[in-house]
Amino acid sequence: KTIQDLGDLRGKRVLVRSDFNVPLDGATITDDGRIRAALPTLQELLAGGARVVVTAHLGRPKGAPDPKYSLAPVAARLGELLGTEVALAKDVVGEDARAVVDGLADSSVALLENVRFDARETSKDEGERGALADELAALADAFVSDGFGVVHRKQASVYDVAERLPHAAGKLVLTEIESLSRATEDPERPYAVVLGGAKVSDKLGVIANLLDKADRLLIGGGMVFTFLAAKGYDVGSSLLEEDQIEAVKGYLTQAQEKGVEIVLPSDIVVAPAVSADAPTTVVPADGMPADQMGLDIGPAAQEEFAAKLADARTIVWNGPMGVFEIEAFADGTRAVARAMSEAEGFTIVGGGDSAAAVRQLGFDETTFSHISTGGGASLEFLEGKTLPGIQVLED
Numbered sequence: 056k057t058i059q060d061l062g063d064l065r066g067k068r069v070l071v072r073s074d075f076n077v078p079l080d081g082a083t084i085t086d087d088g089r090i091r092a093a094l095p096t097l098q099e100l101l102a103g104g105a106r107v108v109v110t111a112h113l114g115r116p117k118g119a120p121d122p123k124y125s126l127a128p129v130a131a132r133l134g135e136l137l138g139t140e141v142a143l144a145k146d147v148v149g150e151d152a153r154a155v156v157d158g159l160a161d162s163s164v165a166l167l168e169n170v171r172f173d174a175r176e177t178s179k180d181e182g183e184r185g186a187l188a189d190e191l192a193a194l195a196d197a198f199v200s201d202g203f204g205v206v207h208r209k210q211a212s213v214y215d216v217a218e219r220l221p222h223a224a225g226k227l228v229l230t231e232i233e234s235l236s237r238a239t240e241d242p243e244r245p246y247a248v249v250l251g252g253a254k255v256s257d258k259l260g261v262i263a264n265l266l267d268k269a270d271r272l273l274i275g276g277g278m279v280f281t282f283l284a285a286k287g288y289d290v291g292s293s294l295l296e297e298d299q300i301e302a303v304k305g306y307l308t309q310a311q312e313k314g315v316e317i318v319l320p321s322d323i324v325v326a327p328a329v330s331a332d333a334p335t336t337v338v339p340a341d342g343m344p345a346d347q348m349g350l351d352i353g354p355a356a357q358e359e360f361a362a363k364l365a366d367a368r369t370i371v372w373n374g375p376m377g378v379f380e381i382e383a384f385a386d387g388t389r390a391v392a393r394a395m396s397e398a399e400g401f402t403i404v405g406g407g408d409s410a411a412a413v414r415q416l417g418f419d420e421t422t423f424s425h426i427s428t429g430g431g432a433s434l435e436f437l438e439g440k441t442l443p444g445i446q447v448l449e450d
């Protein structure tokens with residue numbers, strides 16, 4: 056169901072679950088992509104005269120109020136972007152939340168304080184979650200699920216509340232499903248996937264699934280060293296998940312059997328430490344010095360990766376190629392972003408870090424077909440898993 060299916064919303068209280076889990080430096084938002092992605096739904100509801108109540112989480116507070124995780128910076132930024140004041144309730148579903156919602160005029164918006172300040176939000180106990188969902192539902196006449204980044208979580212404000220109110224998928228959730236489905240349902244070929252980021256263990260499910268779907272798998276980032284170790288290379292002091300080496304060996308064999316090309320970098324940028332002023336060297340991937348750590352893919356690998364992406368018709372990228380926050384280790388990530396922005400196929404950037412990297416490195420977002428707001432959610436979607444926050448909308 057879409058927002059239209061909810062009928063005339065003028066004067067109605069509409070609870071929207073958004074994902075405002077943005078990176079913060081103190082109280083400063085360093086990447087507001089997720090807030091901007093939430094605007095189309097909020098604008099549509101406001102244009103329709105609804106009284107909009109937004110609920111969202113920030114970080115992982117321990118189920119109790121913690122000023123470090125207050126949504127105050129988000130309320131301020133959201134207000135700037137919408138061009139209207141956004142009232143922030145001091146609590147999640149308490150007295151202040153009820154007062155703020157009662158005070159809403161038609162076509163105005165309020166934000167409830169971080170929903171994870173209430174321990175029931177993430178409880179494994181259905182009864183506990185249900186009790187919070189009842190209180191959230193009491194604040195509204197309808198529910199719009201638009202926090203795509205959190206639809207893989209079976210949590211009160213994502214899942215249980217949808218069972219208690221007339222509900223619809225928001226515009227962001229619909230766009231994400233439509234775009235990501237182009238990679239999961241009969242993708243145009245060649246279909247190339249670039250995986251990076253720190254840990255192989257975070258990506259095991261998606262790799263297993265991709266061996267049945269993708270034509271090429273390009274691996275970079277911290278996780279590549281477990282692949283290189285699985286090939287028998289010495290990876291110096293690089294990030295290494297020793298307990299995953301056997302699993303990775305299995306994937307390398309399966310890839311060969313299934314005809315999936317696994318592309319590993321032929322050279323690596325190494326340094327003695329993760330530091331902007333550490334001296335860097337480019338070494339072959341099978342010749343990493345014992346006292347150095349790999350922090351980016353090297354220049355030859357950047358060219359190889361770009362060549363493997365140039366003729367791909369579908370490209371999915373999740374996870375940076377190196378420590379892109381430090382300029383000396385940003386070229387690998389930049390090369391993948393550039394190759395994708397120049398590719399003619401359908402391009403999806405997924406995962407908070409790669410999306411932030413694309414913006415931070417100054418790429419024009421419109422040169423990518425889709426920049427997903429989901430981290431774990433987009434990976435689980437690509438794995439083909441059932442996501443509770445989507446399933447509950449379909450039931």
Ligand code: 3PG
Nearest residue numbers: 074076115204205430431
């Ligand atoms: C994310 O940042 O991926 C989402 O907001 C979900 O956050 P979580 O991993 O803390 O549930």
